[in-house]
Amino acid sequence: MRALLVVNPAATTTSARTRDVLIHALASEMKLEAVTTEYRGHARDLGRQAADSEDIDLVVALGGDGTVNEVVNGLLHAGPNPNGLPRLAVVPGGSTNVFARALGLPNDAVEATGALLDALREGSERTVGMGLAAGTPGTEDEAVPSRWFTFCAGLGFDAGVVGRVEQQRERGKKSTHALYLRQVARQFLQEPNRRHGTITLERPDAEPVTDLVASIICNTSPWTYLGNRPVYATPKASFDTGLDVLGLSRMSTVSAARYATQLLTSSPERGAHGKHAVTLHDLDQFTLHSKVPLPLQMDGDHLGLRTSVTFTGVRRALRVIV
Template sequence: MLIVNPFATSTTEAGRDALLHTLSASLRRPEDGAGEMAETKRSGARPQYVDVRVEHTTHRGHAGELAALARAERYDVVVVHGGDGSVNEVVNGLLDPPSVPESGMPSPALAVVPGGSANVFARALGIDPDPLKATGQLVDLLATGQRRRVSLGHTNNRWFLFNAGVGVDAQVVKSIDEQRTAGHRATATRYLWTAVRTFMGAARSKPTLTVTIPGREPLGGAHFAFVSNASPWTYLGTRPIETNPDTSFDSRLGVFASTSMAPIRNLPLARQLLSSKAKPHAKHLLRADDVASVEIRSSEPIDMQMDGEYLGTRTVLEFGCRPAVLEVISPKS
């Protein structure tokens, strides 16, 4: 099944047609007729290629509904063409919620053809950010049977792929959403200036967060906290931003929290985050990698985002992770 978000930032009708044509032509069996396309359903050790079933999302949550249908109908692979928000929806449709014991019911493998503005999950897996190049890469990966299993983080009974955060990053996401609603494109420059403006505006705000990691003293007086399931945390154009460079899809969670919003203290930290050999450190910073769980409490409702999607305000969030829970079509490392 191919799930397409036609409203994603970098998708076009021509690009979607090219994607479908490439997949259908490349995955067709030699004996298939010229007009047939390829769809994969679960069958033993290797998939059998038949017709590609294409579904376009029409509303929020629709990608998750389609993914759940693909699982119920025992598809072998679900390809999603959209941004990180669409991929998050698909994953939460493919898998049981974190609070539900594993049922043993198999889930389709996930493949991603980037279609958003950042495409953090796909790029962190080694998928080319260009949709046409990624399509060719996907065909090769399917042909050679390259798959791997990755860990996922979870909170609020929902899976997240690469990051979740409370505070300033969620405020940036909220502002970008409002700007997109007003008709502005979500470019790297817009993200940068929105982040700078939001950070400066929050410089005098009071801290409300307490961050607790098992085996450590709780950190009070934090202004914001990020929880990572992979590295990088995000991208600024082509440049990766790494808050927890030692966190990966094969490890547990990374935590990054700050007790200061003062620009003079955070400018050196910003330079570290942009470094190609990032190892962020500062006296006002908590950074931990490979942690099994983390609890974040706020004395008042605070903005929250997950995989670049604004989810409103929260006062308590408990984060955990589950190893090797999702099968993906990607390079093996």
């Protein structure tokens, strides 16, 4: 077996020595080429090269959710073709590692490498669905390139939080859950549309959902983690179905506190709920329109402002070693 290992040297929870140990362990079981990323988008380029190659059987992403997202976008650059593309494996090295943990992998890089090698020996894999977001035809965002996401996306409030976290990291702050919670509070205090949302969700053969402040799109569950605590925004979401959506149409101080409490105490059976919350399950396609430009995020990566995005749930998009 020939494998490509894509290594993010800035991964927050692995040291250079740990990465060397992991590379040695993987190389003992396969013909391995390890490449360290050198710029933003490099992992995507490497994934694309692997997809176009006839020699690569497996691509291993060593890093956080951002690295995994880039690799996936490279592998799927020409569209899904599970049996014709290299398989994907993940060794978590980020601060949260939602995709890897949602697959049931250990959150420790060394343990995850052991689990990966065991899975390869046993031939254990699954084919998972992915989300695809694109600029909506006929709108000013029509020319925005499409992009795949592995576990979540968001337009509005949560994407604003992601943008704030990225700004803090660019200033040298370490990515921690405490940093994320502080930015949630700041986004709430400065959110201009929290009482009267600007987002409308449209889908075929259904009435539109209007006046949303926040729209969280999930490709799996949990939505995220706070330390070891899973947070379930849409508990029914799965890699085996379409996309799920949690929409919030009001975020007053009282309602925001209620939804925050519900999310922090959420379970696989119940997420956020109430008069101003709507949950939609297993959607193949829908469009979010906003009256004003709003921040967009995918897999925790802030992508700028958008007014209209069309989301598609693509079943059986990629084979993953588990």
